[in-house]
Structure formats: structure tokens, C-alpha cells
Amino acid sequence: AGKDPISYLHGHCNVIPGLEKAMEGKEVGAEFEVTVRSAEAYGDRHEDRTQEVPVKHLQGGNRWKPGMIAMVQTDQGMRQVSIIKACLKRALVDLNHPL
Structure with missing residues (x-):
């Protein structure tokens, strides 16, 4: 909407796979809609x-409320989690990707 288009390198996993697949074969400047x-x-x-x-393991904020996104260190590195419920010492988090 009035802004310059973004650039990306096709075929290098720079956007979600479904969007990249939908853009396959499109010409520069083409407009289209896609549901992924x-x-x-x-x-x-x-x-x-x-x-x-434990709340002490949540990074990215101080006072946690439902819907907030926090970072947590795991064996596979940092991971985003969504706060479902936060108490004084513990929080219930959603491990699904926030998007």
C-alpha cells in the first residue's frame, strides 16, 4: 500500500515454503493472491x-500476561512461546509457533 516491494532470493528458504511455491514462475511486478x-x-x-x-526462564519481558510472546532457551536453541497464563513463579506457555 504505497510502499516499495520487498526483495528476496527465490529458492533459498527466505520466505515460508507455501508462499515461495505460489510465487514460482511469476514475473517481477506480478500481482496475485494466495492462501498458504x-x-x-x-x-x-x-x-x-x-x-x-518457571517464569525466571522467560526472556523478553518483566510482567507476563496472556498473549505475550517470550523467548525460552532450549536444547535446540532459543524458541518463541506464547504466554497462556502467568503466575508469580510459573507460566503456562503454548509451544506452537506464534504465527
Whole structure:
């Protein structure tokens, strides 16, 4: 909407796979609409992926409220989690990708 288009390098995993697949073969400047399935974006949502963690392990804020995004250090590196419920010492977090 009145801004310059973004640039990306096609075929190098710079955007979600479903969007890259939809842009395949399009000419520069082409306009189109696409709906990307969750499996081709950030993954399907799994309602059972919640966990209680100590608040002291949440990074990115001080006072946690439902809906906020926090960072947590895991064995696989930093991970984003969404706060479902926060108490004084523990928080219930959603492990699904926030998007």
C-alpha cells in the first residue's frame, strides 16, 4: 500500500515454503493472491503443545500476561512461546509457533 516491494532470493528458504511455491514462475511486478496452508507455513497447530515453565526462564519481558510472546532457551536453541497464563513463579506457555 504505497510502499516499495520487498526483495528476496527465490529458492533459498527466505520466505515460508507455501508462499515461495505460489510465487514460482511469476514475473517481477506480478500481482496475485494466495492462501498458504499452515503445513506449508509455520506448521499445523497442536492443542496439546503446552508446558508449564518457571517464569525466571522467560526472556523478553518483566510482567507476563496472556498473549505475550517470550523467548525460552532450549536444547535446540532459543524458541518463541506464547504466554497462556502467568503466575508469580510459573507460566503456562503454548509451544506452537506464534504465527
